[in-house]
Amino acid sequence: MPAITVDELTKRFGQTVALEALSFQVEDGEVFGFLGPNGAGKSTTINVLLDFVRPTSGSASVLGMDAQRQSREIRQRTGVLPEGVELYDRLTARQHLEFVIDSKDATDDPEALLERVGLTDAIDRKAGGYSKGMAQRLMLAMALVGEPDLLILDEPSTGLDPNGAREMREIVREENERGATVFFSSHIMEQVETVCDRVGILRDGQMVAVDSVEGLRDSVDGGTTLRVTVDRIDDDALQAVRSLPDVTDATVESHAPPTVVVTVDGSKTAVLSALEDRGIEIQDFETTEASLDDVFQSYTTDTETEVHAQ
Amino acid sequence: MSTETGAGTDATDAGNSPASSIDTESVRAVAKKDFQDAVRSWLFWGLSAFFFTLMAALAGFLSWANPDNFTTISFIALVSQVCKLIIPLIALLLGWKAIAGEREAGSIKILLSLPHSRKDVLLGKLLGRTAVLSLSLLIGFLIAMVAVVFAVSEFSFPAYIAFLAMTIVYGLAYMSIAVSLSSLTRSTTMAGAAMFGIFVLFYIVWNSIRTALGLLMQRGYIEGVTYTTTGLTGQQIETTRLPDWALFIDMIDPGNAYQNTITLFSALSSDRIGTRFPTAAFPDGLPFFLQDWFSLLILLFWIAVPLAVALYRFDRVDI
Numbered sequence: 001m002p003a004i005t006v007d008e009l010t011k012r013f014g015q016t017v018a019l020e021a022l023s024f025q026v027e028d029g030e031v032f033g034f035l036g037p038n039g040a041g042k043s044t045t046i047n048v049l050l051d052f053v054r055p056t057s058g059s060a061s062v063l064g065m066d067a068q069r070q071s072r073e074i075r076q077r078t079g080v081l082p083e084g085v086e087l088y089d090r091l092t093a094r095q096h097l098e099f100v101i102d103s104k105d106a107t108d109d110p111e112a113l114l115e116r117v118g119l120t121d122a123i124d125r126k127a128g129g130y131s132k133g134m135a136q137r138l139m140l141a142m143a144l145v146g147e148p149d150l151l152i153l154d155e156p157s158t159g160l161d162p163n164g165a166r167e168m169r170e171i172v173r174e175e176n177e178r179g180a181t182v183f184f185s186s187h188i189m190e191q192v193e194t195v196c197d198r199v200g201i202l203r204d205g206q207m208v209a210v211d212s213v214e215g216l217r218d219s220v221d222g223g224t225t226l227r228v229t230v231d232r233i234d235d236d237a238l239q240a241v242r243s244l245p246d247v248t249d250a251t252v253e254s255h256a257p258p259t260v261v262v263t264v265d266g267s268k269t270a271v272l273s274a275l276e277d278r279g280i281e282i283q284d285f286e287t288t289e290a291s292l293d294d295v296f297q298s299y300t301t302d303t304e305t306e307v308h309a310q
Numbered sequence: 311m312s313t314e315t316g317a318g319t320d321a322t323d324a325g326n327s328p329a330s331s332i333d334t335e336s337v338r339a340v341a342k343k344d345f346q347d348a349v350r351s352w353l354f355w356g357l358s359a360f361f362f363t364l365m366a367a368l369a370g371f372l373s374w375a376n377p378d379n380f381t382t383i384s385f386i387a388l389v390s391q392v393c394k395l396i397i398p399l400i401a402l403l404l405g406w407k408a409i410a411g412e413r414e415a416g417s418i419k420i421l422l423s424l425p426h427s428r429k430d431v432l433l434g435k436l437l438g439r440t441a442v443l444s445l446s447l448l449i450g451f452l453i454a455m456v457a458v459v460f461a462v463s464e465f466s467f468p469a470y471i472a473f474l475a476m477t478i479v480y481g482l483a484y485m486s487i488a489v490s491l492s493s494l495t496r497s498t499t500m501a502g503a504a505m506f507g508i509f510v511l512f513y514i515v516w517n518s519i520r521t522a523l524g525l526l527m528q529r530g531y532i533e534g535v536t537y538t539t540t541g542l543t544g545q546q547i548e549t550t551r552l553p554d555w556a557l558f559i560d561m562i563d564p565g566n567a568y569q570n571t572i573t574l575f576s577a578l579s580s581d582r583i584g585t586r587f588p589t590a591a592f593p594d595g596l597p598f599f600l601q602d603w604f605s606l607l608i609l610l611f612w613i614a615v616p617l618a619v620a621l622y623r624f625d626r627v628d629i
Contacts, residue, residue: 013628050423053628072331072425080423085416090350091343099343103336103424142420 001064003028003150003181004049009058011044011205018044019205021058026183031176033192034185036202037300042185043083045202046154049183050080063150076104079148081139083155083185089128093119093138096127097145106146113141118167132159140168144175151175151182157191169195189296201299208299216295218265226262226271229284233258237278244270257283330427330625340426340434341441348404348442357400357443361450364396365389366457373461382466385458386473390572393477394565398484398512402505404443405488408435409624410501418629428624436482436489436617443481447474472575480568483612490620516563523556532556539590551591558599564612570605 004026011019026032047053051071060067097110117137157165200210246266253259412418491504534550541547
C-alpha cells in the first residue's frame with residue numbers, strides 16, 4: 001500500500017491554477033524528495049494532504065485513508081514540519097512539545113526529543129527569542145513526536161546552517177530506518193539527493209519527472225564527464241574515442257598538457273583503453289558526474305533539454 | 311460589519327464539504343495551550359490589575375458617598391453598569407486575533423497538523439480565551455470582595471457569586487462573537503474591522519434603536535400601545551408605549567440581557583438595573599419575551615449562534 005497517493009489533483013485559487021491534474025505515489029517506507037522551484041505547488045500539495053485546503057478536483061489519500069474524510073486519523077499517524085510558520089512566542093520548547101505529546105496522546109520525553117535535534121539548552125526558553133534555525137529544530141522535534149508512520153517535512157532546511165541541514169538529514173535517515181515513510185519537500189536539489197530514494201520534480205503544478213536520483217541523472221543529457229590528461233593527442237585517437245558506443249562527445253580542451261574531455265554514458269575504461277591502444281600514455285584522469293543541480297535546472301527552467309516525464 | 315472569507319477559495323466547488331467531528335480531548339488540549347499562551351500576555355495581567363483596581367475603587371467610592379446604605383446590591387448595581395460597557399471591549403480585545411492571528415502567523419498549521427479538527431480548534435480557542443477572561447475577572451472580583459465585605463453593611467455572598475457568574479457568561483457571549491468573527495476572516499486587519507463593527511453595532515446603533523423607534527411612534531409610523539396610569543397627584547394619565555416587538559428589539563442587546571439576568575440570580579430588583587417596564591403598561595402581564603428569564607436565553611443565543619455559524623463556515627474554507 002502506498003503511503004501517499006495523489007490522483008489527478010487539481011487546485012485553483014480563483015484564476016490561478018496551483019496544481020493541474022497532479023498524480024504521483026509515495027511508496028511505503030521510502031524517502032521521497034518533493035522538489036520544485038518556489039511557487040511550483042509543493043506547499044499546496046502538502047496542504048491538500050493535510051486537509052488545509054480542499055481540492056478543486058481529484059483526490060489524495062494518505063496511509064490508505066482519504067485525505068479529507070479521515071484527516072484526523074491521518075494526522076494522528078503523521079508528523080508534520082510545516083513551512084513558513086511562527087511558533088508561539090510566549091511558550092517554551094518544553095511547552096510546545098508537551099502540547100504536541102498531549103495532542104497525539106503520545107508518551108515521548110521532551111528532553112530526549114530536543115536532544116535529538118540539538119536544542120536541549122533552550123528547553124525552558126520562550127520560543128519568541130529563538131533564531132530561525134532554533135525554531136526549525138524545535139519544529140522538527142515536534143514532528144517526531146509519537147513515532148509517526150509518515151513524516152511530511154516542508155522545506156525542512158529553511159534557516160538551518162549546513163551543519164544543521166546535515167543533522168536534519170541524519171534524523172530523516174534514522175526515522176526512515178525505524179520504518180517511517182518520509183515526504184520531504186525542497187527547492188534545493190542537493191538537500192534531497194543524499195537522503196532520498198526517489199525524487200519527484202514539480203513544475204507549474206505538474207510532476208515533470210519522478211525517478212531515483214540515479215535515474216534522473218541518466219535521463220538528462222550529460223552523463224559523466226571524463227577529463228583525461230595525456231602525453232600527446234592526435235585526430236586518429238580522438239576519432240577512435242568518438243566512435244565508441246557510449247561516448248556522446250570528445251573534444252580537446254587544451255594542448256599544454258594535452259587534455260581530452262569526453263562525455264560518456266557508460267564504461268569509462270573503454271575510453272581509456274581506446275587511447276592506450278593508440279599508444280597514448282595516460283598521465284592523469286578525473287571524472288565529473290553531471291550534478292543533480294544541472295538535472296534540476298534542466299527540468300525546471302526553459303532550456304532545449306528534452307525532458308522525458310515518467 | 312463585513313467579513314472576508316477569501317473569494318474563490320471556497321472548497322465547496324469540489325462538491326465535497328466534509329464536516330469535521332468534535333473530540334473533547336482535542337478541545338481540552340487546544341484550550342489548555344491557548345490558555346497557557348494567553349495567560350502569559352501583558353494583556354491578561356493588565357486586565358486582572360484593572361478589574362481589581364476598578365472594583366476596589368468603586369467599593370471605596372460607594373462607601374464614601376453612601377456609608378450608611380452601602381449594600382452588596384448597590385455595589386453590584388454600580389459595578390454591573392461598568393461591566394456592561396467594558397466586558398465587550400475586553401472580550402473583543404482578547405479574542406479578535408484568536409484564529410485570524412494564527413492564520414496570519416501560519417501557526418494554525420501547527421494546530422491543524424495535529425489530530426485536531428477545525429471545530430476542536432475553534433471550541434478550544436473559545437474556551438481557552440474565555441478561561442483567561444474569567445480568571446482575570448475572578449482575581450479582580452475575589453480580591454475586591456475583601457474590600458466589599460468590610461465596606462458594606464450586609465454582605466451577600468450568593469448575590470456576589472451570582473453576579474460574578476453572570477459576568478463570566480456575558481464575557482463568554484462576547485468572546486463567542488469575537489472568536490467566531492476571527493475565524494471567518496483571513497487577516498487580523500479584517501478581524502479588527504469586524505470587531506470595530508460589533509462595537510459600533512452594540513454601543514451606538516443598538517442604543518439608538520429605542521430612541522429611533524420612539525420617534526417613529528410619535529410620527530405615527532409605528533402604532534403604539536395606549537394605557538392609563540396613575541399620575542403623581544392621583545389623576546389618571548393616558549400614555550403610549552412602544553409595542554411589544556419594538557421593546558423586544560431593545561432586549562436583544564447582550565448588555566441589556568446581561569443586566570436583566572443579574573436580577574434573576576440576585577435579589578436585585580429591575581428598578582435598579584436592566585430594563586424596567588411599568589406594571590401599568592402591561593395590564594395583562596408582561597409578555598414572556600420581555601421577562602428577565604428570557605434574557606438568559608438571549609444571552610445563550612449570543613453564545614450559541616455566532617459559534618454555530620463559525621463552526622459551519624470554518625470547516626469549509628481553505629486555511
